Amino acid sequence: xxxxxxxxxxxxxxxxxxxxxxxxxxITTEGDRFTKIKGDKAHPMTEGYICxxxxxxxxxxxxxxxxxxxxKRQADGSHQPISWDQALTEIAEQLLSIRDQHGGDAxxxxxxxGQGNHLGGAYGQQLRLAMKSRYVYSALAQEKTQxxxxxxxxxxxxxxxxxxxxxHSDYVLFIGCNPFQSHxxxxxxxxxxxxxxxxxxxxxxxxxxxxxxxxxxxxHLQVKPGTDAFLxxxxxxxIVQEGLHDQxxxxxxxxGFSALEQELLAIPVEDYVRQTDLALEQVQQVARGxxxxxxxxxxxxLGIQQTLNTTLNSYLEKMLYVVTGxxxxxxxxxxxxxxxxxxxxxxxxxxxxxxxxxxxAHHKMIPIAGLYPPNxxxxxxxxxxxxRIRAVWVxxxxxxxxxxxxxxxxxxxxxxxxxxxxxxxxxxxxxxAHYVLPAASQxxxxxxxxxxxxxxxxxxxxxxxxxxPYAECLPEPEIYTRLLEKMKLIPTRxxxxxxxxxxxxxxxxxxxxxxxxxxxxxxxKQWMRYAxxxxxxxxxxxxxxxxxxxxxxxxxxxxxxxxxSEAVQRAGISGNKVTLGPNLFRKILASKSGxxxxxHRYEDVWxxxxxxxxxxxxxxxxxxxDLSALKTNTPAASxxxxxxxxxxxxxxNANQIxxxxxxxxxxxxxxxxxxxxxxxxxxxxxxxxxxVQSDRGELSVVVEVDDSVRTGMVTLPHGYGMQYDGDERQGxxxxxxxxxxxxxxxxxxxxxxYVPVTLLKQVS
Ligand SMILES: Nc1nc2c(c(=O)[nH]1)N[C@H]1C(S)=C(S)[C@@H](COP(=O)(O)OP(=O)(O)OC[C@H]3O[C@@H](n4cnc5c(=O)[nH]c(N)nc54)[C@H](O)[C@@H]3O)O[C@H]1N2
Ligand SMILES: Nc1nc2c(c(=O)[nH]1)N[C@H]1C(S)=C(S)[C@@H](COP(=O)(O)OP(=O)(O)OC[C@H]3O[C@@H](n4cnc5c(=O)[nH]c(N)nc54)[C@H](O)[C@@H]3O)O[C@H]1N2
Ligand code: SF4
Ligand SMILES: [Mo]
Numbered sequence: 121x122x123x124x125x126x127x128x129x130x131x132x133x134x135x136x137x138x139x140x141x142x143x144x145x146x147i148t149t150e151g152d153r154f155t156k157i158k159g160d161k162a163h164p165m166t167e168g169y170i171c172x173x174x175x176x177x178x179x180x181x182x183x184x185x186x187x188x189x190x191x192k193r194q195a196d197g198s199h200q201p202i203s204w205d206q207a208l209t210e211i212a213e214q215l216l217s218i219r220d221q222h223g224g225d226a227x228x229x230x231x232x233x234g235q236g237n238h239l240g241g242a243y244g245q246q247l248r249l250a251m252k253s254r255y256v257y258s259a260l261a262q263e264k265t266q267x268x269x270x271x272x273x274x275x276x277x278x279x280x281x282x283x284x285x286x287x288h289s290d291y292v293l294f295i296g297c298n299p300f301q302s303h304x305x306x307x308x309x310x311x312x313x314x315x316x317x318x319x320x321x322x323x324x325x326x327x328x329x330x331x332x333x334x335x336x337x338x339x340h341l342q343v344k345p346g347t348d349a350f351l352x353x354x355x356x357x358x359i360v361q362e363g364l365h366d367q368x369x370x371x372x373x374x375x376g377f378s379a380l381e382q383e384l385l386a387i388p389v390e391d392y393v394r395q396t397d398l399a400l401e402q403v404q405q406v407a408r409g410x411x412x413x414x415x416x417x418x419x420x421x422l423g424i425q426q427t428l429n430t431t432l433n434s435y436l437e438k439m440l441y442v443v444t445g446x447x448x449x450x451x452x453x454x455x456x457x458x459x460x461x462x463x464x465x466x467x468x469x470x471x472x473x474x475x476x477x478x479x480x481a482h483h484k485m486i487p488i489a490g491l492y493p494p495n496x497x498x499x500x501x502x503x504x505x506x507x508r509i510r511a512v513w514v515x516x517x518x519x520x521x522x523x524x525x526x527x528x529x530x531x532x533x534x535x536x537x538x539x540x541x542x543x544x545x546x547x548x549x550x551x552x553a554h555y556v557l558p559a560a561s562q563x564x565x566x567x568x569x570x571x572x573x574x575x576x577x578x579x580x581x582x583x584x585x586x587x588x589p590y591a592e593c594l595p596e597p598e599i600y601t602r603l604l605e606k607m608k609l610i611p612t613r614x615x616x617x618x619x620x621x622x623x624x625x626x627x628x629x630x631x632x633x634x635x636x637x638x639x640x641x642x643x644x645k646q647w648m649r650y651a652x653x654x655x656x657x658x659x660x661x662x663x664x665x666x667x668x669x670x671x672x673x674x675x676x677x678x679x680x681x682x683x684x685s686e687a688v689q690r691a692g693i694s695g696n697k698v699t700l701g702p703n704l705f706r707k708i709l710a711s712k713s714g715x716x717x718x719x720h721r722y723e724d725v726w727x728x729x730x731x732x733x734x735x736x737x738x739x740x741x742x743x744x745x746d747l748s749a750l751k752t753n754t755p756a757a758s759x760x761x762x763x764x765x766x767x768x769x770x771x772x773n774a775n776q777i778x779x780x781x782x783x784x785x786x787x788x789x790x791x792x793x794x795x796x797x798x799x800x801x802x803x804x805x806x807x808x809x810x811x812v813q814s815d816r817g818e819l820s821v822v823v824e825v826d827d828s829v830r831t832g833m834v835t836l837p838h839g840y841g842m843q844y845d846g847d848e849r850q851g852x853x854x855x856x857x858x859x860x861x862x863x864x865x866x867x868x869x870x871x872x873x874y875v876p877v878t879l880l881k882q883v884s
Pocket of ligand 3 (some may be wrong): 139170
């Protein structure tokens with residue numbers, strides 16, 4: 121790959137794109153090359169904090185798999201470069217033909233934004249609407265939809281989302297998460313250090329592995345994998361049985377506690393704790409400590425989400441803070457506001473009242489938060505009915521590596537009539553596609569994350585481009601807008617809107633422009649769903665610094681400011697009913713290092729609840745019956761002696777975003793962590809190879825003897841196994857081992873943390 125070699129040095133404010141924290145960074149460039157990466161002190165949230173992964177971002181920006189041109193698959197399976205015009209013309213024709221012959225249900229949109237690129241997603245969703253499809257399959261529906269479903273029932277809307285004020289808490293329960301490596305909380309390592317060094321604050325970690333976070337904890341509950349439902353229900357039972365719950369809070373803010381209480385009082389605590397392999401006294405100590413803490417806070421993640429009882433786990437972890445009244449204050453759990461709407465709300469109970477809920481053709485799966493689960497997609501493509509999925513559009517995802525059951529994905533995707541991939545890299549999924557469209561990288565376009573998950577102060581960061589798009593790469597807003605134009609769904613010109621925007625875009629705070637936009641859409645209702653592209657082409661063209669992609673943020677900022685006007689004003693943005701939203705938008709455009717968009721008060725949490733009575737509804741029938749069924753619920757017996765945690769976060773993995781293995785300073789093999797006693801029994805040592813066999817497949821991996829894992833448990837990282845630059849797979853491709861049907865029967869979230877495996881010593 122050749123790059124311009126200018127030697128002018130420049131420093132730019134942007135953000136890291138490797139995890140949901142999106143820490144502010146500053147990148148120094150020489151020509152197109154990144155020569156120095158540091159934390160950006162001016163970022164209002166992260167204030168200069170970064171982890172070791174961000175310093176390697178040049179490996180994302182420039183590598184052998186970077187796409188440079190649109191590609192079309194040839195009869196022999198190879199890919200040849202074609203022009204954008206040819207690619208989009210042909211794709212448009214094929215999409216329309218599939219839609220007209222088979223209807224919208226024949227199309228599915230997969231992905232739509234990774235760890236930092238959600239602005240493009242706002243434009244991508246137009247294509248799904250153009251296809252009249254409701255199918256969005258997203259990575260969120262292989263980790264978090266069970267959680268969104270529980271939120272919907274508790275708070276009245278699946279878009280109500282929990283945040284955790286670990287920084288100000290004096291008793292934190294980290295359950296099934298390892299923030300030292302995976303982050304997920306602000307400036308994780310600093311926050312953990314603060315917690316550790318303050319003797320008046322307590323940190324409890326529930327994890328079958330003595331993780332980097334567990335090593336810093338006051339109490340480590342080294343639970344048996346997959347038994348968290350027993351542990352959390354025991355903790356709740358102890359709290360209720362000892363009368364340590366917050367009755368005043370429950371009376372004032374919740375309904376349905378007595379039904380839950382009844383279940384909890386019936387729990388045989390000693391039996392349940394025995395199943396978790398923990399000491400009863402230790403569990404009692406944590407239950408009492410947490411219940412009596414002034415500010416208790418719970419942070420959870422995949423360790424309880426991608427495992428047995430995942431939906432019940434989501435309910436129970438929320439009950440931990442609700443039952444103890446640790447909600448709606450500083451240092452506890454809270455709800456928060458979103459600027460970019462990442463989630464939808466889809467309450468399946470509406471079906472009983474005659475409302476149409478789009479169930480999938482084969483599995484009859486409901487959407488949760490508007491999303492469908494990757495674990496069922498291969499079946500929805502391969503099943504024999506006329507209503508199967510025939511065309512898939514993948515954007516910002518690599519399902520062939522990251523979704524469960526790689527062979528099922530390979531098989532199903534190769535049967536599609538049309539597979540299009542939009543990515544910056546020639547991924548394993550791209551290799552199967554009929555067309556591959558090269559996206560500008562996240563440092564070559566305006567981008568933003570919708571992971572603005574904080575409370576009471578919430579942030580937004582519109583990142584400005586650093587480099588020009590590489591070769592023929594285009595930003596997603598341009599790709600989708602051109603495609604809609606090719607599909608003849610929108611015209612290429614909007615003369616009146618263009619004129620108004622060009623002459624005086626900001627006339628009375630965009631009111632004149634917006635009124636004309638509304639009038640245009642009213643006259644042409646068929647364009648309503650394409651408002652993002654119309655904004656992009658018209659207002660966008662008039663925005664400063666070529667920031668057209670940000671045009672879609674104007675209506676979102678107006679909406680946000682009207683919903684949370686006082687919070688926006690408290691963040692230092694002034695304005696009245698008409699001007700506040702536009703002023704917020706202007707500040708977003710002008711703040712290269714990110715900005716505070718709202719400063720809520722704690723009591724605002726109650727207005728973020730969507731139940732009409734403003735209360736939290738605890739009696740979720742399905743959850744109470746799952747809780748009751750735990751008594752007879754034991755994991756299905758397996759004759760495989762080990763439980764594999766398939767997809768651990770370590771110092772050198774970052775989903776599938778870095779492809780060049782050179783980015784890794786350590787752990788190049790992505791080794792299998794195994795307890796010394798298990799290694800001794802198998803007669804293997806660090807550096808030896810073993811075969812890992814699951815019910816789905818097998819992999820050859822390198823062993824690392826490590827006493828941080830429990831006996832009987834082994835771990836492999838995710839984010840390995842790519843075929844970089846056409847080479848052999850580098851490290852374990854974990855999803856060769858995970859089966860599509862090894863998942864929660866309700867939400868279809870995979871049990872990646874609980875894969876029964878057999879290990880065989882490999883004799884060389
Ligand atoms: N370095 C790095 N950081 C990342 C990512 C990355 O790829 N690399 N990916 C990002 C993404 S997309 C996500 S979703 C987050 C995920 O972040 P986390 O969920 O925090 O990360 P994991 O390592 O997958 O799992 C967390 C912990 O769960 C534990 N665990 C396994 N089984 C069980 C169990 O049965 N019970 C309990 N209680 N714990 C169990 C594991 O030992 C592990 O320490 O990380 C983000 N951050
Ligand atoms: N077995 C197992 N599987 C797992 C996990 C596990 O723990 N175990 N973790 C799961 C989790 S939690 C997650 S979130 C998923 C993540 O899996 P995916 O959703 O597939 O996401 P990423 O691995 O982040 O890959 C993102 C893709 O986006 C591309 N990309 C980067 N920037 C841009 C851009 O600007 N535009 C476009 N169009 N593309 C871009 C990258 O090249 C990459 O191909 O993996 C999941 N898979
Ligand atoms: S990987 Fe996550 S925590 Fe590390 S610098 Fe990037 S955004 Fe921040
Ligand atoms: Mo994730």
